[in-house]
Amino acid sequence: MSAAETTPPAALGRGAAAPRALWHVILVRPEAMTLALLILGVIIASQLSPFFLDINYILRSFTLSAEFAIVALVLTLVIIAGEIDLSPAANMALSTCLFAWAQASGIPMPIAIAIGLLAGLAMGALNAFMVIALQLPSIIVTIGTLTLYRGLAQIIAGDKSIRMPDWFIGIDKVLILGIPATVVIFTAFALVLGLILAGTIFGRQIYQIGTNEVAARYAGIRTRRIKLVLFLLMGLVAAVAGMLTASRLGSVRYDLGLGGELQMVLMAMLGGTYIFGGRGTILGTFLAAWLLVVVSTGMTVANLLPAIQLTVLGVLLIVAIIATNLIYSRTQR
Amino acid sequence: MLKKSLIALATGLALTTGALAQDKIDIVFIGKNTGNPYFDSLTKGFVEACEKIACNFEFVAPATAEATSQIPFIEAQVQRGVDVIAISPNSPDALNQVFDAARAKGIIVMTVNGDITGNESHRDLTILPTDFTKVGADQIEMVGSLIGYEGEIAILSATTEAPDQNFWIKGMNEAIKDPKYAKMKLVATVYGDDQPEKSTSEMEALMSNFPDLKGVIAPTTVGIAAAAQVVQSRGVADKVKVTGLGLPSEMRDFVKDGTVTAFQLWSPYNEGWLAAHLAVDLKAGKAKNEVGSTFEVPNLGTITINAGNSINTQSALTTFNAENIDQFDF
Numbered sequence: 001m002s003a004a005e006t007t008p009p010a011a012l013g014r015g016a017a018a019p020r021a022l023w024h025v026i027l028v029r030p031e032a033m034t035l036a037l038l039i040l041g042v043i044i045a046s047q048l049s050p051f052f053l054d055i056n057y058i059l060r061s062f063t064l065s066a067e068f069a070i071v072a073l074v075l076t077l078v079i080i081a082g083e084i085d086l087s088p089a090a091n092m093a094l095s096t097c098l099f100a101w102a103q104a105s106g107i108p109m110p111i112a113i114a115i116g117l118l119a120g121l122a123m124g125a126l127n128a129f130m131v132i133a134l135q136l137p138s139i140i141v142t143i144g145t146l147t148l149y150r151g152l153a154q155i156i157a158g159d160k161s162i163r164m165p166d167w168f169i170g171i172d173k174v175l176i177l178g179i180p181a182t183v184v185i186f187t188a189f190a191l192v193l194g195l196i197l198a199g200t201i202f203g204r205q206i207y208q209i210g211t212n213e214v215a216a217r218y219a220g221i222r223t224r225r226i227k228l229v230l231f232l233l234m235g236l237v238a239a240v241a242g243m244l245t246a247s248r249l250g251s252v253r254y255d256l257g258l259g260g261e262l263q264m265v266l267m268a269m270l271g272g273t274y275i276f277g278g279r280g281t282i283l284g285t286f287l288a289a290w291l292l293v294v295v296s297t298g299m300t301v302a303n304l305l306p307a308i309q310l311t312v313l314g315v316l317l318i319v320a321i322i323a324t325n326l327i328y329s330r331t332q333r
Numbered sequence: 334m335l336k337k338s339l340i341a342l343a344t345g346l347a348l349t350t351g352a353l354a355q356d357k358i359d360i361v362f363i364g365k366n367t368g369n370p371y372f373d374s375l376t377k378g379f380v381e382a383c384e385k386i387a388c389n390f391e392f393v394a395p396a397t398a399e400a401t402s403q404i405p406f407i408e409a410q411v412q413r414g415v416d417v418i419a420i421s422p423n424s425p426d427a428l429n430q431v432f433d434a435a436r437a438k439g440i441i442v443m444t445v446n447g448d449i450t451g452n453e454s455h456r457d458l459t460i461l462p463t464d465f466t467k468v469g470a471d472q473i474e475m476v477g478s479l480i481g482y483e484g485e486i487a488i489l490s491a492t493t494e495a496p497d498q499n500f501w502i503k504g505m506n507e508a509i510k511d512p513k514y515a516k517m518k519l520v521a522t523v524y525g526d527d528q529p530e531k532s533t534s535e536m537e538a539l540m541s542n543f544p545d546l547k548g549v550i551a552p553t554t555v556g557i558a559a560a561a562q563v564v565q566s567r568g569v570a571d572k573v574k575v576t577g578l579g580l581p582s583e584m585r586d587f588v589k590d591g592t593v594t595a596f597q598l599w600s601p602y603n604e605g606w607l608a609a610h611l612a613v614d615l616k617a618g619k620a621k622n623e624v625g626s627t628f629e630v631p632n633l634g635t636i637t638i639n640a641g642n643s644i645n646t647q648s649a650l651t652t653f654n655a656e657n658i659d660q661f662d663f
Contacts, residue, residue: 051413064405159493159524161400161426170430249401249427253494258399301409306367306396 030272030324034287041291045298052298059180061297063172066182067241068260069289072267073193074237076285078230079268082210082277083138085234089260090149092242095120097153100162100252117239124235128228154254161251171247182244194282210277270320357387358416358616363406364394365421371554374663378605386613398527400424400494407431417612421446425496429455445608447497458622458642460608462599469504471650476548479574479594483516484547487539489560491527491553501552525556532559551577561587581653581661588658595654602663603646
């Protein structure tokens with residue numbers, strides 16, 4: 001994972017692994033595979049339809065998945081730390097339903113937003129409590145909470161949609177330097193998280209927890225605290241993402257973001273995040289989000305039916321998982 | 334000698350056909366979801382019309398009928414620069430912004446088979462299969478006649494946001510207030526989301542929760558097929574009467590073995606046929622999208638554009654039962 005090393009000291013003996021060449025470290029990694037797939041995707045998509053290669057159209061299409069992509073960034077951190085969270089999409093729905101219901105009842109917008117964010121945090125805290133304090137497997141816990149949150153959202157919002165005030169709608173249409181605002185937010189957030197993950201001790205500790213939690217704990221890392229922070233961050237970011245979705249759609253329903261958790265996990269997996277933890281990068285997830293958008297947009301504008309799109313995405317996922325595992329096991333890192 | 338004359342003949346033909354061929358307009362029809370046999374029939378109307386007149390036709394639809402699922406598809410069609418977008422909307426209001434963007438580019442937006450209730454200003458016109466204001470009343474009368482105008486009935490609908498479903502359900506709730514139906518009671522309205530599995534489990538739940546249930550109206554082809562299947566497998570066709578809007582091809586077996594006595598619909602094929610002809614005529618300037626104006630459609634006669642830029646393909650529902658069900662092949 002780190003840059004090229006010098007020859008191992010003679011004291012290590014014949015058993016030490018030979019250092020990897022710099023080009024090997026940079027190129028033979030899952031993110032390179034994601035980048036290669038992305039480029040391949042762009043080429044194939046532009047062959048499928050002459051209408052694809054319009055950068056404004058691609059950026060506009062990205063806004064349809066930008067909210068999921070933002071949450072997928074934090075999900076990457078959670079997976080690297082050895083846990084998983086399948087509840088963020090339902091979290092988005094519940095926190096946004098609470099926010100929408102609050103502001104529709106006349107509560108001033110800033111307080112309604114605060115209610116939504118607090119709800120997101122509370123849901124993250126519930127996940128954290130069950131995973132950390134009760135020591136339950138995070139996959140089971142979050143499958144349970146995803147159902148719970150979605151159900152609560154349906155109780156609060158019923159089957160109706162709650163309309164947003166006109167000034168709130170359309171954040172995806174706001175252009176910053178010609179790029180939709182949600183795409184800018186996604187890129188900025190990816191930069192920040194990427195720097196934290198790669199450059200800070202906190203980031204390094206996330207990798208260590210994911211690699212071997214027991215060893216990390218004995219090494220003095222506060223594993224429980226770090227995991228708590230990650231789950232809370234998930235909850236908070238999911239609430240924010242939910243509100244961005246509400247602004248894009250103009251109304252809030254209980255089925256906001258339905259199926260989103262799969263898209264987020266897909267982005268993380270396609271980006272080369274190792275499902276068992278300990279490996280993965282924000283860059284990978286960033287590229288994978290673009291890959292997903294390119295592939296689905298390319299197929300949609302070529303009028304390919306959803307059945308074909310699902311098949312292609314499934315094949316992509318399998319290829320990515322096989323390649324990721326191959327690369328990681330071969331490079332022994 | 335032969336080769337030269339063949340080449341000359343081919344060139345001559347090519348030039349002539351080139352001169353005769355018109356510019357074909359691009360029509361896209363966006364259905365509610367894939368895997369819904371109802372839209373196969375509608376699409377066939379489009380396809381066969383476009384074989385005869387100057388249009389290129391494609392059908393796309395999202396995998397699920399959620400309120401916002403059609404947005405990426407509409408954006409893709411705008412990007413492709415099609416001439417006409419025909420759509421069966423999954424939501425009355427979620428598509429407003431994207432419809433406006435399409436119309437700003439000169440694309441004709443027509444809602445087919447259902448309208449965007451309350452937001453009609455965002456589409457150019459709507460082609461309805463029949464007079465929707467009568468559907469609710471006709472369906473209540475249908476179920477009433479099957480259960481002797483007495484007993485508990487329930488509605489098994491599609492998705493909660495579908496504007497056409499909600500329009501009819503409202504009509505049914507209004508119609509049942511009539512003193513003629515005083516002994517009938519509407520006990521529940523449940524939603525099967527146009528998915529066979531969910532419709533089946535909702536029907537089973539209805540029968541468990543309301544043991545005295547006598548009639549079920551399912552104004553969705555997926556729902557009525559599921560409800561009929563449940564009644565058939567439980568063998569309670571004499572106790573619970575299923576009716577609604579169904580496709581003759583799907584309901585034929587149920588009618589033949591007596592599970593379902595009668596149900597209603599219109600011809601989705603005619604809708605597609607009409608929509609394609611109207612689209613071509615509008616783009617060629619041969620028809621005008623104005624209230625009160627008329628245009629001719631082969632096989633369907635003179636069609637009038639009603640208030641609100643709305644067109645009815647046929648005037649009332651067609652009732653299908655054991656006597657006439659073999660006459661239809663959709």
